[in-house]
Amino acid sequence: MRSSNPVFSRRGFGRDNGYAGFNTAPQAGGPAVATQANPYAQPTGNPYAQNPYAQQQQFGAPPQAPAAAGRMTIDDVVLRTASTLGVLVVTAALAWALLPVDDANISRAYGIGIGAALIGMVLALVQSFKRKASPALILTYAAFEGVFLGVISNIVDNRIADGAAMQAVIGTMAVFAGVLVAYKAGWIRVNRRFYGFVMAAALGFILLMAVNLLFAVFGGGDGLGFRSGPLGIVFGVIGILLGACFLALDFKQVEDGIAYGAPREEAWLAAFGLTLTLVWIYLEFLRLISILNSD
Numbered sequence: 001m002r003s004s005n006p007v008f009s010r011r012g013f014g015r016d017n018g019y020a021g022f023n024t025a026p027q028a029g030g031p032a033v034a035t036q037a038n039p040y041a042q043p044t045g046n047p048y049a050q051n052p053y054a055q056q057q058q059f060g061a062p063p064q065a066p067a068a069a070g071r072m073t074i075d076d077v078v079l080r081t082a083s084t085l086g087v088l089v090v091t092a093a094l095a096w097a098l099l100p101v102d103d104a105n106i107s108r109a110y111g112i113g114i115g116a117a118l119i120g121m122v123l124a125l126v127q128s129f130k131r132k133a134s135p136a137l138i139l140t141y142a143a144f145e146g147v148f149l150g151v152i153s154n155i156v157d158n159r160i161a162d163g164a165a166m167q168a169v170i171g172t173m174a175v176f177a178g179v180l181v182a183y184k185a186g187w188i189r190v191n192r193r194f195y196g197f198v199m200a201a202a203l204g205f206i207l208l209m210a211v212n213l214l215f216a217v218f219g220g221g222d223g224l225g226f227r228s229g230p231l232g233i234v235f236g237v238i239g240i241l242l243g244a245c246f247l248a249l250d251f252k253q254v255e256d257g258i259a260y261g262a263p264r265e266e267a268w269l270a271a272f273g274l275t276l277t278l279v280w281i282y283l284e285f286l287r288l289i290s291i292l293n294s295d
Contacts, residue, residue: 095150
């Protein structure tokens with residue numbers, strides 16, 4: 001399964017790696033495998049052959065497999081996500097402290113931040129195309145992404161809107177907590193239709209932002225105005241809502257991975273996906289705050 005964050009693609013718990021996801025497809029021979037995404041599955045092979053509890057699955061719900069040695073648990077996901085975000089926060093704080101953004105140094109700081117962002121993007125793409133999680137690669141991505149976030153947050157906080165970084169952090173935490181509560185309460189139903197709708201909306205959003213960027217680069221100004229003024233506010237809110245949807249998809253992937261007995265190293269992929277989504281939401285909040293405080 002692809003990442004819930006369409007900017008990058010990561011291997012999830014789909015049929016290509018033998019774990020639950022939205023891409024479970026029929027295989028020759030074997031019993032039917034029904035999931036919440038497709039409760040009307042026709043007879044298929046068992047994509048969870050390494051999970052002895054997969055055939056105990058109830059109609060329309062994932063199996064509840066007891067914890068087994070070497071299998072991913074929620075503690076594994078929490079620990080690895082905390083490690084990844086910890087590296088990101090530390091490098092962001094160092095970039096904020098060591099790269100001043102006064103008039104004499106802002107060009108240098110901005111250049112380093114953009115360079116770090118490009119390196120982080122390349123590392124994220126490399127991880128996305130790898131069939132197995134690489135903790136070193138994921139943590140290195142987090143380090144470079146943290147440098148970028150530290151620089152851009154410092155610029156916005158000191159030159160556009162005082163306190164913007166803290167507001168964006170609080171907003172991101174609020175979205176995370178709200179989506180988690182809504183997901184656990186069953187108010188958000190993540191199924192194939194939800195996944196398709198979110199992907200279509202996200203790809204359309206990214207396409208519009210790419211077109212806007214091209215007009216801004218070659219035509220000057222704010223391009224088509226999708227990232228400034230009233231339209232910028234609208235698209236900022238849409239970006240945050242899309243980030244909330246990505247979080248719901250991430251939670252579903254984690255839940256399915258645990259239920260179907262994904263190996264422990266898959267927790268790094270879960271941490272990677274959650275980090276990508278939280279960075280997305282934070283940047284959208286930061287951009288929205290910048291627009292609201294711009295002259």
